[in-house]
Amino acid sequence: MQTVKMVVTGPFNSGKTSFIGSVSEIPVVRTERKITDNTRSVKEQTTVAMDFGRITIDNDLALYLFGTPGQKRFDFMWEILSEGMLGFVVLVDSARPETFREARRILDTFRGYSPTPFVIAANKQDDEDAWPAEDLKIALGLDAEVKVLPCIATKKESVKEILLELLYVILESAPEDKAPARKK
Amino acid sequence: MALKGNLRDVGLNQLLNLIYLAHKTGALTVQNDSGSAGKARLYFKEGRLIHAALDGQEARLTDVLVKVGKLTPDQARAVRSRAKVDTDKELGLLMIQSGMLNQNDIIQGVKNYLLETVYQLFTWRGGQFRFEANELPPEERITVAVSLDHLIIEGSRRVQEWEHLRDELPDLDVPLRFSDRPDTNLRNINLSVEQWKVVSFINARNTIRQIANFLKVDEFQIRRIVYGLQTAGLVDVMPTAAPAARPVAPVVPAEPVGRGVLLRVIDRLRRI
Structure with a gap:
C-alpha cells in the first residue's frame, strides 16, 4: 500500500491534536504527557513526540497525518516528522497574538527544511478574540500568495477545507503522471 | 471583533x-508595561493616522502647540484665558484671526505632535493593545491625516537603532565601571546632562537597570546614554556570552507524487 504524509505543526496549544482528531478515521495515536512547567496554566496535557492520524483513500492508498509537538524543547522532533512530507499546515491560535512570532519561527524552520507546499490555518475563529485570517496574514508578515485560511480545528468540515486547500497547492506543483510505456 | 494583544508579541x-494595508478605521489603545508607564490612544481613518493622545489625556490644541514649539507657555495661557470657546477648531480659528498663527502653523504643529507621539511608542517594548474598529476622536478635536508609510519607515529605523543598542548592551542587570584604558582622551569629551546623571551613579553596587529606575528613564534611553559613554571610552560593562546555535540538518524531500494520487486523495477527502 502506498502512503502519503502531511504534517500539522504550530505553536503550543494551537489545536494540532484536535485538528487531526477531527478527520482521522482511527483514534488519534497521542503521545501526551502531563505538563509540569508554567505552560500548565494553558492546558493540562501536551503532545511530546507526535500525534498520528490516518485516512484510508482506497485499497492501495492511505493519507497519514502527523502532528508535531508544540513545545519548543521538543523541536528536535520536527525534522524527523518532516521527512518525506507532501506538505504541511501551520496552525495558529488566532486569539493568542503572543504565539504569532513563534508560529512564524516554526514556519520559517519548516520552509528551511525543504521547499514543501504549505498553508496557514487561522484556528479558533469561533473565539471572540480571534484575529481575522486576513489580519493574521499581515501580522505574520506573509507574502500575498501564501494562503491563510480561517479554521475551527474541532469541526470536521473546517479541517477538511484546510486539507483540501493544501492539496490544491500541492497539486499546482505536482508533476504530470508518466504515461505507461508502450509495448513494441 | 477587537484586535487585542501585547506589543511584545x-x-x-x-x-x-x-492598519495601513487593511485601510482600517478605529482607535488603537496601548498601555505601556515596560520601563516608564504610559497610555496612548491613536486614531486612524482609512489607514491614516488622524489623532493621538498620550497618558490618557486628550491634549488641548494650545498644549499641543506648546509641545511642538509653535506657542510659548505664556502665549498658550493668554489664548486660553481670552478665549470663550470650547472646541479646538474654534480655538484654532481664533488664533488665525488674531494673527498669532496661520493655518499651516496649526496643521504642521498638530502633525508634528502626532508623529512625536507615535515615535515615542516605538520605544515601548511591551504593552497591552486593543484596536476598536470605527471609533473616532471627539468631534471638537482638529484631525490631520498622516500617511503611515513614512511613519513606518522611520519607526523601523528607530527599532533598528533600539535593536543595535540592545545588541551592544544586552544585559541591564550589570554594574558599570569607569574605563581604565590609558588611551582615552578625557579632555575632548563633552557629556550631556543625562550622561552626567548616569556617571554620578556609577559604582559596583548599582546595576544599569537600577540607575535607569532611579533616574526614571526607559530602557531605550538608558541604553543610548550608556552606549554613548561606552563609545567615548569612559565606561565598561561586563560582556555576556551568546548561546551557540544548534545546527539544522537538511530534510530529505518527498519523492514527487503524481497528480493521479493527489486527485484520489482530494476525491476521498471531499467525501468523508
Missing part, C-alpha cells in the same frame, strides 16, 4: 502596517 510596526 506584535510590534508597533506590524500593527501600523496592518
